Amino acid sequence: MIPFGRLGPIFKRFAGAMYPRETRSLLKEIIRSLEPGGLVLDLGAGTGILSDIAREERHDLRYVALDPAMGMLKNAPQHIGKVLGKAEDLPFRRNSFGAVLIGDAIHHVNDPEWAIIEVKRVLRKNGTFFIFDIDPDAFLGRAVCIAERLLRERAGFYPPEKLGDLLRKDGFSVDVLKHDWRYSITAKLID
Numbered sequence: 441m442i443p444f445g446r447l448g449p450i451f452k453r454f455a456g457a458m459y460p461r462e463t464r465s466l467l468k469e470i471i472r473s474l475e476p477g478g479l480v481l482d483l484g485a486g487t488g489i490l491s492d493i494a495r496e497e498r499h500d501l502r503y504v505a506l507d508p509a510m511g512m513l514k515n516a517p518q519h520i521g522k523v524l525g526k527a528e529d530l531p532f533r534r535n536s537f538g539a540v541l542i543g544d545a546i547h548h549v550n551d552p553e554w555a556i557i558e559v560k561r562v563l564r565k566n567g568t569f570f571i572f573d574i575d576p577d578a579f580l581g582r583a584v585c586i587a588e589r590l591l592r593e594r595a596g597f598y599p600p601e602k603l604g605d606l607l608r609k610d611g612f613s614v615d616v617l618k619h620d621w622r623y624s625i626t627a628k629l630i631d
Protein backbone atom coordinates (compact mmCIF):
# COMPACT_ATOMS: atom_id res chain seq x y z
CA MET A 441 0.00 0.00 0.00
CA ILE A 442 1.17 3.53 -0.69
CA PRO A 443 1.58 5.23 2.74
CA PHE A 444 -0.24 8.44 1.79
CA GLY A 445 -0.42 9.49 5.44
CA ARG A 446 3.36 9.97 5.42
CA LEU A 447 3.69 11.49 1.96
CA GLY A 448 1.96 14.84 2.52
CA PRO A 449 5.08 17.06 2.20
CA ILE A 450 6.17 15.21 -0.98
CA PHE A 451 2.76 15.57 -2.61
CA LYS A 452 2.55 19.21 -1.56
CA ARG A 453 5.82 19.91 -3.33
CA PHE A 454 5.55 17.77 -6.47
CA ALA A 455 1.95 16.68 -7.21
CA GLY A 456 1.11 19.91 -9.06
CA ALA A 457 3.34 18.72 -11.92
CA MET A 458 0.82 15.95 -12.68
CA TYR A 459 -1.73 18.44 -13.99
CA PRO A 460 -1.25 19.58 -17.61
CA ARG A 461 -2.07 23.13 -18.68
CA GLU A 462 -5.22 21.97 -20.53
CA THR A 463 -6.55 20.34 -17.35
CA ARG A 464 -5.97 23.51 -15.35
CA SER A 465 -7.77 25.61 -18.00
CA LEU A 466 -10.70 23.22 -18.16
CA LEU A 467 -11.05 23.19 -14.38
CA LYS A 468 -10.94 26.99 -14.24
CA GLU A 469 -13.63 27.18 -16.93
CA ILE A 470 -15.92 24.97 -14.80
CA ILE A 471 -15.17 26.94 -11.65
CA ARG A 472 -15.85 30.26 -13.43
CA SER A 473 -19.41 29.17 -14.16
CA LEU A 474 -20.39 28.42 -10.53
CA GLU A 475 -22.79 30.54 -8.52
CA PRO A 476 -21.23 33.10 -6.12
CA GLY A 477 -20.39 31.73 -2.68
CA GLY A 478 -21.01 28.10 -3.71
CA LEU A 479 -19.35 24.99 -2.34
CA VAL A 480 -16.74 22.87 -4.12
CA LEU A 481 -15.78 19.38 -2.91
CA ASP A 482 -12.27 18.05 -3.63
CA LEU A 483 -12.33 14.24 -3.24
CA GLY A 484 -9.15 12.29 -2.51
CA ALA A 485 -7.86 15.83 -2.18
CA GLY A 486 -4.49 14.98 -0.66
CA THR A 487 -2.86 18.34 -0.03
CA GLY A 488 -5.59 20.25 -1.89
CA ILE A 489 -3.80 20.83 -5.21
CA LEU A 490 -7.00 20.87 -7.30
CA SER A 491 -8.73 23.24 -4.86
CA ASP A 492 -5.72 25.53 -5.07
CA ILE A 493 -5.87 25.60 -8.88
CA ALA A 494 -9.62 26.31 -8.69
CA ARG A 495 -9.10 29.07 -6.15
CA GLU A 496 -6.75 30.91 -8.49
CA GLU A 497 -9.92 31.51 -10.53
CA ARG A 498 -12.53 32.04 -7.79
CA HIS A 499 -11.74 33.24 -4.27
CA ASP A 500 -15.37 33.64 -3.31
CA LEU A 501 -16.18 29.91 -3.37
CA ARG A 502 -15.79 27.64 -0.35
CA TYR A 503 -13.55 24.61 -0.83
CA VAL A 504 -13.82 21.35 1.12
CA ALA A 505 -11.07 18.70 0.91
CA LEU A 506 -11.98 15.11 1.78
CA ASP A 507 -9.35 12.39 2.15
CA PRO A 508 -8.81 9.32 4.37
CA ALA A 509 -5.18 10.34 5.07
CA MET A 510 -4.82 13.03 7.74
CA GLY A 511 -1.08 13.25 6.90
CA MET A 512 -2.11 14.58 3.48
CA LEU A 513 -4.90 16.90 4.63
CA LYS A 514 -2.78 18.63 7.23
CA ASN A 515 -0.54 19.87 4.41
CA ALA A 516 -3.48 21.53 2.62
CA PRO A 517 -3.78 25.33 2.84
CA GLN A 518 -5.70 26.87 5.73
CA HIS A 519 -8.48 28.32 3.61
CA ILE A 520 -9.67 24.79 2.64
CA GLY A 521 -12.11 22.97 4.92
CA LYS A 522 -10.77 19.51 5.79
CA VAL A 523 -12.81 16.34 6.26
CA LEU A 524 -11.42 12.90 6.99
CA GLY A 525 -13.39 10.36 4.95
CA LYS A 526 -13.80 8.24 1.85
CA ALA A 527 -15.42 8.96 -1.49
CA GLU A 528 -17.76 5.97 -1.06
CA ASP A 529 -19.38 7.40 2.08
CA LEU A 530 -19.70 11.17 1.90
CA PRO A 531 -20.71 12.89 5.16
CA PHE A 532 -22.66 15.64 3.37
CA ARG A 533 -26.31 16.41 2.63
CA ARG A 534 -27.83 15.93 -0.79
CA ASN A 535 -27.60 18.90 -3.24
CA SER A 536 -24.74 20.54 -1.32
CA PHE A 537 -22.05 21.19 -3.95
CA GLY A 538 -21.90 23.09 -7.24
CA ALA A 539 -18.87 21.03 -8.29
CA VAL A 540 -17.06 17.90 -7.13
CA LEU A 541 -13.44 17.34 -8.21
CA ILE A 542 -11.27 14.25 -8.01
CA GLY A 543 -7.66 14.37 -9.22
CA ASP A 544 -5.38 11.34 -9.55
CA ALA A 545 -7.43 9.55 -6.90
CA ILE A 546 -10.40 7.67 -8.38
CA HIS A 547 -8.14 4.68 -9.07
CA HIS A 548 -7.47 4.48 -5.31
CA VAL A 549 -11.16 4.36 -4.37
CA ASN A 550 -12.30 0.84 -3.46
CA ASP A 551 -15.73 1.15 -5.01
CA PRO A 552 -15.76 3.85 -7.72
CA GLU A 553 -19.28 2.92 -8.87
CA TRP A 554 -20.63 3.59 -5.40
CA ALA A 555 -18.55 6.78 -5.16
CA ILE A 556 -20.27 8.04 -8.35
CA ILE A 557 -23.67 7.43 -6.74
CA GLU A 558 -22.51 9.37 -3.66
CA VAL A 559 -21.23 12.23 -5.84
CA LYS A 560 -24.58 12.32 -7.62
CA ARG A 561 -26.34 12.61 -4.25
CA VAL A 562 -24.26 15.54 -2.97
CA LEU A 563 -24.11 17.46 -6.28
CA ARG A 564 -26.66 20.15 -7.07
CA LYS A 565 -28.73 19.80 -10.24
CA ASN A 566 -26.59 20.80 -13.26
CA GLY A 567 -23.54 20.48 -11.01
CA THR A 568 -20.26 19.23 -12.46
CA PHE A 569 -18.13 16.23 -11.50
CA PHE A 570 -14.58 16.83 -12.74
CA ILE A 571 -12.27 13.82 -12.89
CA PHE A 572 -8.57 13.74 -13.74
CA ASP A 573 -6.80 10.39 -13.93
CA ILE A 574 -4.32 8.12 -15.66
CA ASP A 575 -5.27 6.15 -18.79
CA PRO A 576 -4.29 2.47 -18.33
CA ASP A 577 -4.55 1.93 -22.11
CA ALA A 578 -1.70 4.38 -22.79
CA PHE A 579 1.91 3.18 -22.59
CA LEU A 580 3.02 5.41 -19.68
CA GLY A 581 -0.32 4.93 -17.95
CA ARG A 582 0.15 1.17 -18.04
CA ALA A 583 3.60 1.62 -16.47
CA VAL A 584 2.10 3.66 -13.59
CA CYS A 585 -0.58 1.02 -13.17
CA ILE A 586 2.03 -1.77 -12.92
CA ALA A 587 4.18 0.27 -10.52
CA GLU A 588 1.23 0.89 -8.18
CA ARG A 589 0.25 -2.79 -8.23
CA LEU A 590 3.84 -3.69 -7.32
CA LEU A 591 3.37 -1.40 -4.31
CA ARG A 592 0.26 -3.49 -3.55
CA GLU A 593 -2.01 -0.51 -4.09
CA ARG A 594 -5.53 -1.22 -5.35
CA ALA A 595 -4.85 0.78 -8.54
CA GLY A 596 -8.23 0.17 -10.19
CA PHE A 597 -7.50 2.32 -13.24
CA TYR A 598 -10.39 2.89 -15.64
CA PRO A 599 -9.95 3.84 -19.27
CA PRO A 600 -11.90 7.11 -19.79
CA GLU A 601 -14.43 5.38 -22.07
CA LYS A 602 -15.41 2.91 -19.32
CA LEU A 603 -15.67 5.61 -16.65
CA GLY A 604 -17.70 7.69 -19.12
CA ASP A 605 -20.17 4.81 -19.59
CA LEU A 606 -20.62 4.45 -15.81
CA LEU A 607 -21.26 8.18 -15.46
CA ARG A 608 -23.79 8.23 -18.32
CA LYS A 609 -25.65 5.31 -16.73
CA ASP A 610 -25.99 7.45 -13.57
CA GLY A 611 -27.45 10.46 -15.39
CA PHE A 612 -24.38 12.53 -16.30
CA SER A 613 -23.50 13.99 -19.68
CA VAL A 614 -19.82 13.31 -20.33
CA ASP A 615 -16.97 15.08 -22.13
CA VAL A 616 -13.56 13.43 -22.26
CA LEU A 617 -10.31 15.27 -22.95
CA LYS A 618 -7.18 13.13 -23.37
CA HIS A 619 -3.69 14.40 -22.66
CA ASP A 620 -1.38 11.54 -23.76
CA TRP A 621 -1.38 9.13 -20.80
CA ARG A 622 -3.73 11.21 -18.68
CA TYR A 623 -7.31 12.39 -19.20
CA SER A 624 -9.93 14.75 -17.81
CA ILE A 625 -13.65 14.07 -17.71
CA THR A 626 -16.25 16.82 -17.30
CA ALA A 627 -19.48 15.13 -16.21
CA LYS A 628 -22.60 17.27 -15.82
CA LEU A 629 -25.55 16.04 -13.80
CA ILE A 630 -28.56 16.25 -16.09
CA ASP A 631 -31.37 14.44 -14.27
Ligand SMILES: C[S@@+](CC[C@H](N)C(=O)[O-])C[C@H]1O[C@@H](n2cnc3c(N)ncnc32)[C@H](O)[C@@H]1O
Nearest residue numbers: 444455484485486509526527543544545548549
Ligand atom coordinates in the same frame (compact mmCIF):
# COMPACT_ATOMS: atom_id res chain seq x y z
C1 LIG B 1 -2.24 10.15 -5.67
S1 LIG B 1 -3.03 10.94 -4.30
C2 LIG B 1 -3.69 12.38 -5.11
C3 LIG B 1 -3.94 13.49 -4.14
C4 LIG B 1 -4.37 14.83 -4.77
N1 LIG B 1 -5.67 14.77 -5.40
C5 LIG B 1 -3.31 15.33 -5.73
O1 LIG B 1 -3.59 15.43 -6.92
O2 LIG B 1 -2.20 15.61 -5.26
C6 LIG B 1 -4.45 9.92 -4.04
C7 LIG B 1 -5.26 10.30 -2.81
O3 LIG B 1 -6.44 9.47 -2.74
C8 LIG B 1 -6.71 9.24 -1.40
N2 LIG B 1 -7.64 8.10 -1.24
C9 LIG B 1 -7.36 6.79 -1.12
N3 LIG B 1 -8.51 6.07 -0.97
C10 LIG B 1 -9.53 6.96 -1.02
C11 LIG B 1 -10.95 6.85 -0.92
N4 LIG B 1 -11.56 5.66 -0.76
N5 LIG B 1 -11.70 7.98 -1.00
C12 LIG B 1 -11.10 9.20 -1.19
N6 LIG B 1 -9.76 9.36 -1.31
C13 LIG B 1 -8.98 8.26 -1.23
C14 LIG B 1 -5.34 9.02 -0.77
O4 LIG B 1 -5.34 9.16 0.63
C15 LIG B 1 -4.53 10.08 -1.50
O5 LIG B 1 -4.48 11.30 -0.77
